[in-house]
Amino acid sequence: MKKLITLGCVALAIAATAVIYDESNFSAAGRMYQPAPEGHIVGKDNGPGSGLHHAGEDCARCHTMGGKAEAYQWTVAGTLYADRAGSEVLKGGEIILQDRDGNVISMTSNEVGNFWTLAPIASNPYAVSAHGSSMDILYVLDDHGTLMQPAPPDDGRTWQYKAWVKKGFSSRPMMTIAPAAGSSGMPMTCSMHHAVMGSRGALWVSPAPTLPSYPEADLSYRKHIYPILRSKCSPCHIPGSTMTRLVTKTDLDDPSTSFDFSKGLDLMTYEGSTVGVDVKRGIRSVVDTANPENSLVLRKTVPGAVHGGGAFWKEGAPDYLALRQWIGEGAKKN
């Protein structure tokens, strides 16, 4: 049975990699399982200058029209950390972007974790700008649905990309298609939302274990397992609404393809949660106490698995073994 399941996952993974990613599937749903591009020179698009200042802050505060650093513009920038808590900056992590035309942009983080690029990002003629409850369709169609006027190519909101951060085999994809500028036209940075002290936590990637060590037996949910889940599985598997934003015409097509990137799973609350209309199941729905290695929480988080959130650890890694042990001990809320 285990072999069948493994083969099934591999088949799915192969199917995913066989997908051609082009403008026809440039949307959150179309790119949900896209693995990070490979075959390019890592860091080929690093921006000029040293950039050793204001690590972790929103770069767009100064590097914007009328700002203190107006003369030093970029298309995308941010700071990379080794963990979601932002306890340690990460040097040498890779930040990969791919735009609508398939161009791959690759940056690496410097000694204070900062990264930035001047590489142009293709404009999506079918871009939609959505922020909160407001939505602005930036293109114009005629009565037959033919494109009459593309979204303005000089509007930063149309510069859209799919993103990943990567360190070794550890890869964190972004679950949506992101714009380079916001609804106010201001340039956006990863740090705007993925700040150390922000709601989504730091932008992070690392194959390192969450805790320095784990006991071989008698693992505690609160002390050993919840830290793994909170560090690795948020901000996707959290309580409340987790729908992708509508940013392309494909997202708006009937039926709308905004989807719940948590897949109805709240790993921050042991029992699952009900917040408004968002009912989500908890950790027990993705563990198999009788056959721990068969647990979804393990099978979907290793390299080669089909998981929108990417790969976190290899079989045999400390976090993997801790989870497996805890599941085998009954997956208790202890």
Added chain:
Amino acid sequence: MSTRFVVAALIGFLVSGLVEIALGAPGKAGPSGPTSSVLCLNSLRGSLQGQCGIVLDVNGDGNEDLVIGAPYAQGPGTKGALLVYPGAPAGFPQRPSLLLEGEGNLGWSLASLGDLDGDGKGYFAAGAFSGSSDEASLAGTVTIYKGGVKPQKVAVLSGENALDKFGYSLAVGDLNGDGLPDLVVGAPFHSPSPALYQRGAVYVFFGDRTTILKKEALKIPATSAYGGIGFSLATGDINGDGKDDLLLQASGRVVAFHGAASFNPAVTGPNLVFTNADAGFGKSIAVLDDGNVAIGADQAGIAGVSDSGRLYIFNGAGNQLAKIDGEPNGGRFGSAILPVGPGLAVSAVHADGDPWPATGKIFLFNGSLTAGATVNSARVIAGEVRNMHLGSFLALVAQGPRLAAGAPTEDANTGKVRLFNLP
């Protein structure tokens, strides 16, 4: 006189000139007047020295000492450190005499508890926002140190759940009026419930004559009415009843809970709410000697320039007494506030210095601030190094007197602390 001697003398002159920072005339920045010192341990690269700092007599020699946080200091198996600079009549050494290493980004926050046992050595609390304890991993911790030549850990307080960032903020006050200092700890990413995911909590550890602080804390969780708590805290008596009150930033508001013998805000609810539409309102909060409240809104837009900052003064009944606009330069005026006698020191960590932009500035206001006060009436201390974040913390050294100010992002995030003579 040999050439070598002349060259050495010239170098020495230039170096001493570089560390001289002057207090400018009112409304003007730039070098003139009294000198300052620069404190730093250069070997701790990228450590953010100066993220926080406190002044207290740690070693009991009768002189005030400086304890400085370096939350990103890396050592073998350690993450975060405290740098202790012993004070003396001649001043402070340029390098710390003691390095207390820790884990979990120790040194992100600091608070002085004072001399709790009468031996002349002060106790202090240090926050580590990603610290672990026997109770919870990565929840954040606060370590209580007893002063001495080498301060000793006497207790470790723990957050509840991983990534709560317990210890992000600290404040000390006597909230229940029993004569003992109480420690208030912010955990801004605690989730009281799924519906209040990451809305925060604040914990009050009441003073105890035997154990310094009670082991069990009074928890003030975020509510649907007041969330986003734990980032910014302050204590002080704003209603004149002799007991300290607790003030918290709560998503664009500042809520105040009056001190009481049976202090329990979760039951009583807030006694006063300061409301303002300015972005960042509550980033800094300070209770002044006269019981008025100073609140910084560091992201307020001024003359169309975002993140310039504004400072408000309220009385204890919540009435606004003064509003002071920062310079319209994205300087984040109101980043930190420190009562200095009857006046106030206010930092703007992104303000333009002389000659570099984005160095940070400190504005010194003499006397009470009233309606009509502007930054032009303040004496100004301007940073002299780009991107140094001057004024990330402010602390008063009574001997001098002098103002200590953190510059944690100077030199590729290594950080420094500067001391300025006050008039």
